[in-house]
Amino acid sequence: MKTFTKKLLFFMLILPVYIFGQNKLSGTVTEQSTSIPLPGVNVVIKSTTTGTSTDFDGNYQIEVNTGDIIVFSYVGYRTQEITYTGQATLNVQLTDDAAQLDEIVVIGYGSTTKKDATGSVEAITSEDFTKGNIVTPENLLNGRVSGVSITTGGAPGAGSQITIRGGSSINASNSPLIIIDGLPISNDGLNGSRGILASINPNDIDSFSVLKDASATAIYGSRASNGVIIIVTKKGKSKLSVTYDAQYTFGEITDRINVFSGDEFRALVASQPINGTTLDESLLGAANTDWQDEIFRNTVSAQHNITMQGLVLKAVPTRFSFGTTNQEGAILTSKFERRSLGLSVNPSLFDDHLKINLNANLAFEDNRFGNTIGQAIRFDPTQPVYDASSPFGGFYQHRNGSVVSNGTTNPVASLLQSNNTGDSNRSYGNLNFEYKFHFLPALKAVLNIGFDETEAKTINITSTQVPTNDPVKGNDSRGFQRRTNKLLDGYLSYNKDFDKISAGFTAGYSYQKFTNNGGNTGNRRDDASFASTFADPDVVLIGFFGRANLSFLDKYLLTLTYRRDGTSRFGEGNKWGDFPAAAIAWNMSDEDFLKNSNTISNLKLRASYGITGQQDLPGQNDIFLNRYRGGDQNSQYQFGNAVIQSLIASEVNPDLKWEETTTIEFGIDYGLFDQRISGSLNLFQKNSTDLLFTAAVADGTNFSNSIIQNIGELQIQGLEFSLNADVIKNENFNVDFNFNATFLDREITELALGQDVRTGGISGGTGNTIQLLRVGEAPNSFHVFKQLYDTSGAPIEGAYVDLNGDNIINDDDRYLKENPGADVILGFQSNINYKKFDLSFNLRANIGNYVYNNANSSRAQYELLQDNAVLGNIPTTVLNTGFQRTSDVIISDAYVEDASFLRMDNITLGYTFNNISKQLKSVRLWGGVQNVFTITNYSGLDPEVFNGIDNLIFPRSRNILAGANFKF
Known part of the structure; x- marks a missing residue:
């Protein structure tokens, strides 16, 4: 009381x-x-x-x-x-948290801060994404990250070739491991789809983390040699909001392969004999047809995205998104369509001790394929597109009573009389549980369950009126494929701050399984067609991993990483691999002699060493097994009244093992003037050993003349530099920019038996290759003859330098001239904001990359003007060379061209109206241009080509963009 x-x-x-x-x-x-x-x-x-x-x-x-x-x-x-x-x-x-993500970096199985990171990691958030006509997610960071090169084709929804630090292999995959919300996805292509990321809506992406050195990537062990890209999708928020984005794109092809017009072609045929033989002028028509104009079209494309987020049941942050993309291709009939649904549910229970993240996505991708650029270049420009007397659907075709068998078919008819489509339906996502123990808050357990399944089909139907088809049956072939990817990850993480030491420990287990099966029908209209199915062996990957992070006085940092991986791709004794890594860092700016500096706000020195692996084989998943494959209808035999399908032994290599890459790196992270200027400088060397490569074997030693082997070593040395600057930063006016530069040097240091390996198949002739792998040289260097020129500087046909001095011109006189890899890769992006106006643009440049112009080497010769009873067009570059025969000139170094370039990918200008009404919070209207300009000395359509061989790539359009963003 x-x-x-x-x-x-x-x-x-x-x-x-x-x-x-x-x-x-x-x-x-x-x-x-x-x-x-x-x-x-x-x-x-x-x-x-x-x-x-x-x-x-x-x-x-x-x-x-x-x-x-x-x-x-x-x-x-x-x-x-x-x-x-x-x-x-x-x-x-x-x-917004996005600003905070500049400091928080997502890494493998966790996150860290830029200050505490010991590895080479770069994070790009939605605020910094490349803006413009972005159809596939990887182009959000094109040109934004040092060491990362992204080459995207011009076809609608086209996939990309992504490399980090030049890759690490020669014949195996050079693509990075891509992880979406903790789920590593397969880099294998899929029939019916444009690319591995084509089904993913870029509007759903929140951030990318690019892991480059071994310390950052080693926790993914067997798949990390080519770097890692971690994609984090947008999550639900408590704030109730609805946004609607609309974008329209109007495209036009601005460049062509220069060929002769109808009038020019008639004059050329009349005046140009082939090997002394006059051409048959009676084959000429009276039309003037620009076949490239006939197959190209101006395009109209659209993207629409609706996003709703807020609290469900007054407690569960949820985000729902729906997006559509309809992209016309620059070539008649080609198109890409995508419809995507995304759901993210992110509740937090038990006073935030249990966090649940559910991400579920559905995507429906529809494609129609078509490309007749080669036909459009070759087809006779004096002939019309249509012919009322033609039995082939009213299209003109070369014919002499019936179709001329060796004549190129009408390129417009080829597009309109065929329906080559591909559809893929993809469902993917993950369910993540993170529990922080009540009795020990420093300890948390994480369980991540991931799933990715795609079902695809292809249908190729061509009309009975197509000249090369059976006039009664035509063609109707179909294929199907199904891929699944299942993941189970579990790990424990302990983080604790002591007196002067901060410690973090992570240990866990990963299981992942990939399946792939499918088949095709053959021609369903052909009674003798032969249907086939396949079921690839399952690929199972198992990993045990651990990481320790120690920090003393927040200045001296140590990271130790280890992963032990097992794969079903290799045989007994080679299934398991060990991948360790270590890194140290010193936050020098926290020392007393720099702590109060008005100039240096951040200075960190880093060093790392580690080993990562590669098991992504360029072929079968079970080459270590004795296997037999079923023969086709040509390899059957009759036993009594029964027809029995034969079995054929396949090649085998039980000794195949991991390809491994050892990386050593030294780096500096810097910040000046209270982080108004920041960036990093990295010096690295990668050595890949036991390279996985398909190479020849002696006759009679296996069931093939070439098999996958571990045959060599590759070394890549590089220097990376990045600079981020807030040039002007005040209430009404902001200017910032990002600049990055990468210097790369690649060299093959060992091949089995010191042998040269030919690669890089080209058009023109039979079995020709233009690239070579040789010890001491860069991979895929161009293997060519040295062209001789006359006193006026014109090339002499078939005349080459006798490099070995034996008075005989043969393959021994071929030499290596340059390679497709750029010596220097540059990127520049800037954002300018003045009150409610915003302007952004990005530039990219490659220096020192070379391209073999196969479009000219296989087509720009006078002998191709007439092929028996058919006339065909050729590129006008023949006027510069005067070359007669393709076989005499196709290996000339005259076709290896410097393809260095400076390109502005996108420029956009927008204006935002705020507080329009109580319901409509803001509207941003914007416009822009994509593929603004390209400065290059390369004579072909585009200096950016896959693997350095230009054989008529699908051209890129110049696009005018208009869009609006509504926030409710």
Whole structure:
């Protein structure tokens, strides 16, 4: 009773002080970037349960005492703490978490901060993405990250060739491991789809983390030699919002392969004999047809995205998205369509001790394929597109009663009389549980379950009126394929700060299984067609991994990583591989002699060493087994009245093992003038050993004349530099830019038996190759004859330098001239904001990359003007060379061209209208241009080609862009 009385008296004494000491505080909470009011923001007095939340218009009111610390928090935004000093009104602007992601970097099985990172990692968030006509996700970071090269074709929805630091292999995959919300995906292509990322909506991507050195990648062990790209999709937020994005693209092909017009072609045929023989002018027509104009078209494409997010059941942050893409190809009939659905549910339970992230996605990809550029270049320009007397659907075709068998078919007819389509339906996502133990908050357990399944089909139907088809049956062939990817990851993570040491430990287990099966029908209209099916052996990957992070005084950092991986692709004794890595770092700017510097705000020195693996074989998944394959209809035998399908032994290599890459790196991270300028400098060397390569074997030693082997070594040395700068930063005017540069040198240091390996097949002739693998040289260097020129500088046909001096010109006189890999890769991006205007653009450049112009080497010769009873067009570059015969000149170094370039990919200009109404918070209208310009000395259509061989790539359009973004 006495205790109760004392408490009551004490309460009565302090009650007046409490009542009269409190003040009413009100204000509005808005989003910093748009000034849009934020409803549902938590406003709480720190260390108490006293609080409120903002209403629909972002307004709040709370009673506070002078000296109280007021905490403003909102899911997806940075928390702010402000000390109350007696004012009546306090307006607060919250910044999006994306700004914070500049400091937080997603790494394998966890995250870290830039300050604590010891490896070479770069994070790109949605604020920094490349803006423009972005159809596939990888192009969001094109030109943004040092060491990363992305080459995308011109076809609608085209896939990309992605390499990090020049790759690490020769014949095996050079593509990085791509991980979506913790789920590593396969780099294998799929029939019916344009690319491995074509089904993913870029609008759903929140950030990329690019892991480059062995310390950062080794935790993924067997698949990390080519680097790792971690994609994080957008998650649900508490804030209720709806956004709608619309974009329209109007495209036009601006470049052509220069060939002769109809009038020029008639004059050329009349004046140009072939090997002394006059051409048959009676084969000429009276038309003037530009066949490239006939197959190219101006395009109209559209993208629409709707996103809704907010709390479900008043407690569960949820995001739902729906997107459509309809992209016309520059070539008649080609198109790409995608419809995507995304759902992200992110509840937090038990006082945030249990966090659940569910990400589920559906994508439907529809393609129609078509490309007749080669036919359009070759087809006689004096002939019309249509011929009323033609039995082939009214299209002109070369014929002499019936079709001329060796004549090129009408390129327009080839497109319109065939329907070559591919459809793929993809479902993918993951369910992630993260539990922080109540009895030991420093320890958490993570379970991640991932799933990725794609079903695809292809249909190729051509009309009975196609000259090369059976006039009764035509053609109807179909194929199907199904891929699955299942993942189970589990790991424990312990992070604890002690007196002077911070420690973090991670250990876990990973299981992943890939399946692939399918088949095709043959020609369903042919009674003798032979249908086939396949079921690839399952690929199973098992990994045990661990990582330790130690920090002393927040200045001296150590990271140790280890992974033990097993794969079903190799035989007994070679299934398991060990992949260790170590890294150290010194935050020098935290030392006393730099701590108070007004110039240097951050300076960190890094060093790392590690081993990563490669098991992505360029072929079968079970080559270590004795296998037999079924023969086709030509390899059957009859036993009595039964027809029995034969079995054929396949090649085998039981000794195949991991390809391994050892990387050593030294790096510097820097920041100047309170991080107004920041970046990094990295020096690295990668040595890949036991290269996986398909190479020849002696006759009779196996069931093939070539098999996959471990045959060589490759060394890549490089230097990377990046610079980020806030040039101007104030309330109304902001200018920033990113510049990055990469210098690469690749050299083959060993091949089995020191043998040269020919590669790089080309058009023109039979079995010709133009590239070579040789010890001491860069991979895929061009293997050519050295051209001789006359006194006027014109090339002499078939005349080459006798390099070995034996008075005989043969393959021994071929030499290596340059290679497709750029010596220097540059990227530059800038964002300029003035009040409500925003302008952004990005530039890329390659220096020192060479391309073999196969479009000219196989077509620009006079002998091709007439092939028996058919005339055909040729490129006008023949006027520069005067070459007669393809076989005499196709290996000439005159066709190896410097393809260095400077390209502006995108430029966009926008204006944002804010606070339009209570429902409509903002509208941003914007326009832009894609493929603005390319400066290059390369004579072909485009200096960016896959593997350095230009054999008529699908051209890129110049696109005019217009779009609008609505936020509700």
